[in-house]
Amino acid sequence: MTLQLKRRTIVALVMLLTVSVGGVTRAQDPLPSWNDGPAKQAIVQFVRDTTDKSSPKFVPPEERIATFDQDGTLWVEHPMYTQVMYCLERVPAVVAAKPELKHVEPFKTVMSGNREAMARLSMKDLETILMATLSGMSVEDFNAEVKKWIETAKDHRWKRPYTELTYKPMQEVLQYLRASGYKTYIVTGGGQDFVRAYAERTYGIPPEQVVGTAGGTKYGYDKNGRPFLTKEPKLLLNDNNAGKPEGIHLMIGRRPRAAFGNTAGDQQMLEYTAAGDGARLMMLVLHDDANREYAYGPANGLPDSKVGTFSQALYDEAKNKGWTVISMKNDWKRVFPFDP
């Protein structure tokens, strides 16, 4: 009886103190890299509405799901997706293992090192290279290769590792949502296994919260009877466009409360998020900052950029439906973590 009373008192004390600490924390600006404006305001308002128990828009913790596109939303996608760079740089290793490929296109062009010729490779050529470099090995070997590459490979413009080219303001959104009880997911058109290899260290997002384009694997045994999984050249989920809500249903099984994207490939994910009841947050990153990052899509008057496909139509849909467009130029105080 005494023990029970004691425990109750302790629990009450802990709760009281936790609330106090929470109060102190809440007073700090959770989004210091954002300029005051409608975009920052929309995020803060959404978090307040959905986490305040007295709000009519309160969302129970278990339903707090937020999904983020990666390329162009969390980090740089210009002038080429990081994963495509990985695949191109893996070609020499693939050719070393299968020398007969040296004289076969598109491997021949990649081996030539001629950047202009490589830039002219067709989508079909790229697919051949992706299949050759992303399948045929064990999931452990692939994971180790990507981890090794991502630690040393550098972007050509900034001469920094790709993982340093994440957007600081978006990292703050990830942290702010997590601190507010949201599970943050990456929902990417990129390869699920590729992104999983660095997502935890780079974004604080564990492998099980990365949804991406996924191939099948095949279970088998090595010569010592030890089981392992081999990556197969068989597409299970093309996590782009309609594939994003389909992938979200497959992998999460709940409709997101908040979704962040930047191109037409994210349209359906945002529509699907918006179609739910209660508070919802839909945001699009507009690349309108040629100086600090890039300007493409609607920002420079082109209907579609070379890599991103943030078409004018999606921009108009966002405006019509009241989704929030984030202007990199106006809404972000700094772009990268290394910016002053």
Next chain:
Amino acid sequence: MTLQLKRRTIVALVMLLTVSVGGVTRAQDPLPSWNDGPAKQAIVQFVRDTTDKSSPKFVPPEERIATFDQDGTLWVEHPMYTQVMYCLERVPAVVAAKPELKHVEPFKTVMSGNREAMARLSMKDLETILMATLSGMSVEDFNAEVKKWIETAKDHRWKRPYTELTYKPMQEVLQYLRASGYKTYIVTGGGQDFVRAYAERTYGIPPEQVVGTAGGTKYGYDKNGRPFLTKEPKLLLNDNNAGKPEGIHLMIGRRPRAAFGNTAGDQQMLEYTAAGDGARLMMLVLHDDANREYAYGPANGLPDSKVGTFSQALYDEAKNKGWTVISMKNDWKRVFPFDP
């Protein structure tokens, strides 16, 4: 400065008090429905080894993944899988919507209500029924149908809802592992969307932690332009046998530290779990209690039971590899939550 000091003091106090409360809790038996014996001992030892920071077998919290088969491991699978009961009982609604099916097999047999004839339906007949009752509707409609059914449908032997026929000792293992920082997953041969409809309420396992046999969905718009997903009769993942580790890689992306199963369909999941480094826990539920539940598989000398396929070969593999076999009869003080 004063504020900082204050916050530090508060944080220290909170930690101190939390540890005290944790200490009180830890003194209680986390597995009260288990008899003392090698099975209970194996679970407790595994948790101690992997959560004690000073242990050489310590596992960082983010790597604590435990996977559980459902049918026959977490709840009764005899004499027929609950999901098959659902599909059979949905046939009248399907026939009402498409009256032409009334005279077509296997629907005709199911509509006859003749239990003996139904028991003789072939696997192919059952597949036809599964496809007709598990696809063609929106994911929301399906979820609502399952939720409605599972609240009222009853098992024939105990005359209780299926969700009351979960094994109390296994519910304790789920809770104990979660309290020890493990993420608990269901990895089932059953339908992913079916199990997701009740897993949170029944096991405390959220939809995103249910891996199961999964079909594709198709994104589209209703007449008001509202997007929705339709369940398609297209198999994406057959989450049985080799499909279990393949599904674990697809949906979780980490090798489990602990895995629980009961039939040959779980063999590869247990092998895959065992093949990792460090502390691993592999357990098989043996159905040897005809009195309180059922006896089938190796327990009654049959090579395979009608529903389960816990073959003698798997039982032998478990013995050889040091996996722990849980004897329902000897290891469990009570089987169901309603047992005295």
